[in-house]
Amino acid sequence: GAGVSQSPSNKVTEKGKDVELRCDPISGHTALYWYRQRLGQGLEFLIYFQGNSAPDKSGLPSDRFSAERTGESVSTLTIQRTQQEDSAVYLCASSLFQASYEQYFGPGTRLTVT
Amino acid sequence: AQSVSQHNHHVILSEAASLELGCNYSYGGTVNLFWYVQYPGQHLQLLLKYFSGDPLVKGIKGFEAEFIKSKFSFNLRKPSVQWSDTAEYFCAVNIVNAGNNRKLIWGLGTSLAVNP
Numbered sequence: 579g580a581g582v583s584q585s586p587s588n589k590v591t592e593k594g595k596d597v598e599l600r601c602d603p604i605s606g607h608t609a610l611y612w613y614r615q616r617l618g619q620g621l622e623f624l625i626y627f628q629g630n631s632a633p634d635k636s637g638l639p640s641d642r643f644s645a646e647r648t649g650e651s652v653s654t655l656t657i658q659r660t661q662q663e664d665s666a667v668y669l670c671a672s673s674l675f676q677a678s679y680e681q682y683f684g685p686g687t688r689l690t691v692t
Numbered sequence: 693a694q695s696v697s698q699h700n701h702h703v704i705l706s707e708a709a710s711l712e713l714g715c716n717y718s719y720g721g722t723v724n725l726f727w728y729v730q731y732p733g734q735h736l737q738l739l740l741k742y743f744s745g746d747p748l749v750k751g752i753k754g755f756e757a758e759f760i761k762s763k764f765s766f767n768l769r770k771p772s773v774q775w776s777d778t779a780e781y782f783c784a785v786n787i788v789n790a791g792n793n794r795k796l797i798w799g800l801g802t803s804l805a806v807n808p
Binding site for chain 1 (some may be wrong): 698724737782
């Protein structure tokens with residue numbers, strides 16, 4: 579079946595603009611994660627959605643970052659007033675139930691803030 | 693705070709050499725353990741995982757990892773690497789937090805380059 583998809587694959591934006599990144603998880607996966615991966619660094623957890631539970635937002639670096647998920651489907655990550663340090667690859671992953679299950683990753687969105 | 697440490701940031705090996713990548717975590721409770729791999733230009737994918745039972749787990753492509761609870765470690769091994777093993781390797785730990793809301797804690801990754 580289809581894997582996790584993300585759009586856009588690349589996004590170049592000017593400092594101060596808002597951006598919206600989209601993630602389509604695998605159908606039936608109740609858990610969805612957003613990560614940030616800066617060049618040459620590991621995965622930085624941002625936010626985690628699990629079914630109808632309140633999302634775990636503990637990884638969001640500032641109030642400029644927010645994310646929503648519609649039911650158990652599409653999620654959007656929004657970055658307001660982008661800064662150059664926001665430049666990174668933003669990865670989305672989904673899993674069948676929760677973190678103890680294998681996470682399936684999307685290809686990521688490469689964000690460049692100029 | 694809980695953390696995962698991968699001691700080797702960059703590893704360079706020749707083909708047929710043996711590989712061991714270290715992973716240690718800081719949490720005293722129940723954990724599930726994972727190694728993920730990211731080949732150049734590809735998505736992150738699961739290499740192997742440990743939930744319970746035999747602490748020596750085998751994954752794809754000849755990789756294995758051993759969970760040593762007393763050492764809080766989950767080192768990745770392969771007896772003979774190939775050029776195609778060149779990739780970024782990430783260790784991750786599933787920890788149950790206060791709200792029973794599990795999430796993965798990730799190491800910073802180890803970049804492995806295998807020379808032909």
